[in-house]
Amino acid sequence: MKKAEQELLKTLGKSPLLVWGARMTGIGFLRFAGKHALNVVGVADSDASLCGRKLSGLTISLPAAIPALKAAHKGLRVLIAVSIKEDEIIGALAKLGIPAADCVRYSEFCGSFFTIDVTGTCNLRCPSCAYTVPGIKNPAGLMSYDDYVKITDKMMGEAGLVSHICLYSWGEPFLHPDLPRFIERTHALGIAAAVSTNLSIESAEKIENVIKLSPDYLKISTSGFYPEAYNSTHTGGNVDLVKSNLYRIKYFIEKHKAHIFVDVNYHMYRNNVGKDLEKMQEFCDDLGFVLSPCYANVTPVERLVNYHEGKVDAATRKFLDLLLVSLEKGREIAEPYRGRACRFLSNQVNINWDRSVPLCCVCFDMKTSTISKDYLKDSLAEINRRKERHVNCVKCMKYAIPPYLMGVNQAAWKKEADRVMRADAAREKKR
Ligand code: SF4
Ligand code: SF4
Incomplete structure (x- = not known):
């Protein structure tokens, strides 16, 4: 068993566990918990659309249910299984009576969450997406199955605990004829697989x-x-x-x-x-x-930087009118969080179809954001070192892009979206 797995098992002990995070990271942890017969008593997520759904036989609750779970399970600990927004969750848990000492950050044992963009192209051209940024022409292609095997072998050897892999970033995975084989291979390693289409x-x-x-x-x-x-x-x-x-x-x-x-x-x-x-x-x-x-919202970092520097093409400008939260308002909401460490930087490793590694999952231009030309040739430690003080991060942080893309302060997003919807409804009524 890997050292990181042993350490996590030692940290969790026999305590009853609540998993916060019902999407991919939580699903990955639940696979790990099942393998080690851990005492998971519930799953919570702040997304109301998940409330009442089942995951590994457990009902997903809203965070408001946590105090009752704490009363019902002596010594309850909360395993935070998300890839971003951990700090916000720790703050929310403190308000629900769960001290930081009873919270475990899953990311501390994983080190990195892996995303492998097996397909380097898409069949659509959405105006919010990286594929429609004028002037960016990345090469298109498909990862070979052989490369996938070598990449996952290296990953298992050098990363901490790996419990899930996302088989997508910008590309459309269903365009890849070997997608079923990638899923099969991932499961053979005892890891959960995520697909987005x-x-x-x-x-x-x-x-x-x-x-x-x-x-x-x-x-x-x-x-x-x-x-x-x-x-x-x-x-x-x-x-x-x-x-x-x-x-x-x-x-x-x-x-x-x-x-x-x-x-x-x-x-x-x-x-x-x-x-x-x-x-x-x-x-x-x-x-x-x-x-x-x-x-x-609007992606990638390159388009957002262009916007904040006054460089907006006609197609993007037309599309921006459809947003419920405008880019100006989004930046205003994100501004108080501007100085925080970027979570896209610290705990994710993205691998492109051609084995190159971008700085983060929200930068797209391979010419400016590639930090390794070949994941197989550079160690994970070296890849992580190259992320430090990257030139792309300077402008990105200046314009508060990481907290904008993470959607921090959803209450403020909702307030603004509700205001825009009310104004639209009033205009429609007057017609
Ligand atoms: S990757 Fe997704 S957002 Fe981008 S063009 Fe394809 S479908 Fe649209
Ligand atoms: S600061 Fe911006 S460019 Fe740098 S890693 Fe974070 S999101 Fe990517």
């Missing part, structure tokens, strides 16, 4: 081949129920195809008795928060899938 995929066979291998977490991104709204923000996709594929996923899960946490990630814009959102909620409820609405 736009699901605008014209092959039922490809979908079935993935579903039957039970990726532990499957995120599907959408931004509308009807084509009018969807097409403006998921450009090049087909929402009717997405909906028919969601039915297929349901059918294939039942056919293959697969265990998959399906999470429909709904990007909210000014033009899709009415009937579209309502219909998509009904649709997901019928299928038994989680619908997680989130306020749409």
Whole structure:
């Protein structure tokens, strides 16, 4: 057993455990907990859309349920299984009566969370996405299975505890013919696999081949129920195809008795928060899938820096009008958190399809953000050293981009989005 695993097991002892974080990091930890028969008594997450859902047989609760769990389980400890926002969670737990001494940061034992962008291209061209930043022309391609095996071997040898791998960053993983083999390989290493897709995929066979291998977490991104709204923000996709594929996923899960946490990630814009959102909620409820609405933001770092320096192309400008939280307001909300250490920098390792390593998951331009040309040739320690004082971080921090992209202070995001929605509704009424 690896040293990091032994240390985590020693730290947790036999205490009853509550896992905070019901998405990929939490799912990865639950796989580890199952392997070591740990005493997990509950799962909590601040995302209301997850409340009441089941994960590894446990019901997901909102944080408000934590004091009751603490009263019911003497010596309760909270394992924080998230990749970002740990500090915010520790603060929230203190208010719920859980002292910092009873919190365990999972990231301290993992060292790094790994993301492998197996597909270096996408079939869509969303205006919020890195693929549509003018002037950035990254090479497109697919990671070979052989490289995936070598990369995961190196990762297991040099990283601390690895309990999950995300098989995506910017690219569309379903375009890769070997995606099922990647999932199979990941599971063979005892690790959970996460896949994120736009699901605008014209092959039922490809979908079935993935579903039957039970990726532990499957995120599907959408931004509308009807084509009018969807097409403006998921450009090049087909929402009717997405909906028919969601039915297929349901059918294939039942056919293959697969265990998959399906999470429909709904990007909210000014033009899709009415009937579209309502219909998509009904649709997901019928299928038994989680619908997680989130306020749409703008990526990558390069586009945001351009914006704050007054360089905005016409397509981006048109798209910005659809945001519920404008870039100016987003920066204002993020400003008080500007000086904090960037969590994208400290605990993540991203590997591109061609084995190169970018500075972080929110920088895109390979010409300026590559810190290693080959993950297989540079040690993890060397890769982490090259992240220090990177030139890209200077402007990024100056414009408070990390806290903006992390969406810190969601209460302020909600307040602003509600204000914009009320103003839009009043304007519509006057027409
Ligand atoms: S589907 Fe995802 S990866 Fe593809 S262009 Fe849109 S946001 Fe980018
Ligand atoms: S400061 Fe910005 S560029 Fe640097 S790692 Fe963080 S998000 Fe990436």
